[in-house]
Amino acid sequence: MTTATSSTVPVRLADAGLVLPDYAGPSLSGLLPAVADALGAPVPEGPERRAQLGLEPTHRVCVVLVDGLGYENLAERAGHAPFLRSLLDGASSLSAGYPSTTAASMGSFGTGTAPGRTGLVGYTVRNPRDGRLANMVSWEGLGPAREWQREPTVFERLVAHGVTVTTVGPGKFMGSGLTEAALRGGGYRAAEPLAARVDAALRLLREPGLVYLYWGDVDKTGHHEGCGSWQWGDELGALDGELRRLVRSLPRGASVVVTADHGMVDVDPARRWDVAGTPGLAQDVELVAGEPRALHVHLRPGADPEAAAERWADVLGDAAVVLTGDVAVGAGLFGAVSDHVRPLIGDLVVATTGRATVVDSRTQTPASLQLVGVHGSLTPAEVRVPLLAVHT
Structure with a gap:
């Protein structure tokens, strides 16, 4: 059978x-509630999630999400990333949800829930209104994001408690359907190269609050060249250098948390x-x-x-x-x-x-x-x- x-x-x-998937244990869906609690903002499950993940109290934090950087991918190619390799000793992993794909993971990450509540259940989905295939990354064929994804986001909860929240990412994602569905709340700072995003994050971290920095080129390279390719290794190396600069340039008392939405196989x-x-x-x-x-x-x-x-x-x-x-x-x-x-x-x-x-x-x-x-x-x-x- x-x-x-x-x-x-x-x-x-x-x-x-x-x-x-382990939604109740250390998970991607629990990360932002844990960060919110570290910032002193009351959100559902915040204290329990922070205890699970061991995050220290802070007044300013940069959460970096690297699209496509799975724990095993990083461990296998850690020779290309000496800085990140140094952080792997004693580090733990988180469980993404199902499916392990960007739209579903961003929904879980942004709301602190799971795909079964966000409705972000895959790269494409059958829209029950017309029976047609719709794309959850481009948001083509889905309609208003706030009607589709009904859960409040952690960013919205933080802003309601007076915490400054700023997303740093590509201009094309500003106001996009997926951004509105999963990450609405706070401001948005458009920056294109990774170095420019790191510079923007460092400026924002001069003041208390949460900065969310997204980087997508590791995933893009993996899709087209494979996560076992030399191109993927080079992209990981470039990321490693910029994250090293971000951490070394932090103001005193600031935190950085690096995670990903999913891993990859060839x-x-x-x-x-x-x-x-x-x-x-x-x-x-x-x-x-x-x-x-x-x-x-x-x-x-x-x-x-x-x-x-x-x-x-x-x-x-x-x-x-x-x-x-x-x-x-x-x-x-x-x-x-x-x-x-x-x-x-x-x-x-x-x-x-x-x-x-x-x-x-x-x-x-x-x-x-x-x-x-x-x-x-x-x-x-x-x-x-x-x-x-x-x-x-």
Whole structure:
């Protein structure tokens, strides 16, 4: 049987080399509440989360989120990052949620909750209003961000308590749908090169408050060249130098916390399945959402999810764990799931293993099909992200 009860899911995942997200333990969703408590601002779960993560009290802090810098990716390539390597000794990791992808992780990071409450459940999603595929990064086809993502953000809570919050990131993200959904609250300082973002953060840290600095080029390089490439190593080295400068230039009493939204694995082209050309996968499928490592499979009305799960498991074998949506929700893959979010989760939820991917060439662009580095599933390399903290 491919599906039984939600209670069997942790064992099935472990047997496949996958891990269940740990939303209650040290997690990406707990980081900003912990930081808020370190700043003296009361937010839900703040004291418990800070105790979990061991963050020291502070009046000014820069939280750096490096897109795509998984804990295992960093540990494996630490020779390119002597400064970050020095922080790894004694450092812990955090659990991202499911799927381990930017939109879902940013929602959890920004709200202190889980994808099941934010509705940010993948790279793409089926919009229940029109049944079409929508993109959660570009926000194309989703409508007003505040209507989609209804949870208050930690930034909003901090601002309400008088804490100055400023995001430092690319100009194109200012006011974007994903920014409004996950990170609304406070000000925004546009800066493009990483050095300019570090300079902006240091200026802002002259005053008390929280600075959030985002850097996306590690993820971008990994997607196009692979996280095992020399290009990825060079990008990590450049990041390392700027983070070293940030920490060495901090005003007294300031803190820096470095984390990521997910890790990455390089694909194996021999372990790729295309739904469009595989009858056992295409049967009864109306739409495939999510991404090649973490799929939401929406079936035609009247189709049997159990039978579809059996077919998918027969085709994919040990390349994936195939669950019905109900079993995945019951097992806690998405955390607690709100009623308005449940329709976004597929009739089937598919997490690939190893370096396998499942694509659908009917809806994905040719460029997306050629990506070398990918993420979204539940391998430790994708789910575990670093927690590197420095207090001056």
